[in-house]
Amino acid sequence: MNSFKINVSETYKKAQKKSAVWIALFLITLFFSTILSIIIFIICVCGGIAIVIAKPMWITIFLGLGLLALGGLIVYYNIKFILNIFKKTATNGIEIFETDQPELFKLIKATADKVGTKHPKKVFIIDDVNAYVSYSNNLQSLVFPTRKNLSIGVGLCEGIYSKRHYFKINNLTRIVLVYNFVYVKYSIPTII
Incomplete structure (x- = not known):
């Protein structure tokens, strides 16, 4: 890799x-x-x-x-x-698990490994076209390094699994996921 x-x-x-x-x-x-x-x-x-x-x-x-x-x-x-x-942040999406979507989790783990960051804590499907990363607890994420939740839009998932693409995975989708991981990893400082 x-x-x-x-x-x-x-x-x-x-x-x-x-x-x-x-x-x-x-x-x-x-x-x-x-x-x-x-x-x-x-x-x-x-x-x-x-x-x-x-x-x-x-x-x-x-x-x-x-x-x-x-x-x-x-x-x-x-x-x-x-x-x-200290209140936990609510997510508007539907949580999905690796047993439900093994291909998507394989892509997410490969992307996280390639970027050099931790795998997301939870993965949600949302009614949007973009993806974003959020924290479960806002104050805890400011003070301690915590794992993030990944929310993926339905439109983005459609791009991943569409048969219209020449490749197995849409390169644009991969770029967006890599960008989100890199952005969060290097834009939000962690205090140790």
């Missing part, structure tokens, strides 16, 4: 380091914003209780409840954002 090496430029290496710094800054900012929202919540709770204790009237009770709601909403939306980061 022919293998080839892709040389990575200095510009790419600089961009990769810059991306790593931005991801680290994002995580630090996320940590401090969570701490700050908890501090604001504690201040709102203490302030609400202090207002009600200082002068127990209907207006102070509503002001105290308003402060409690304000602090609670700040914490709720901050934690909701954090939990959405």
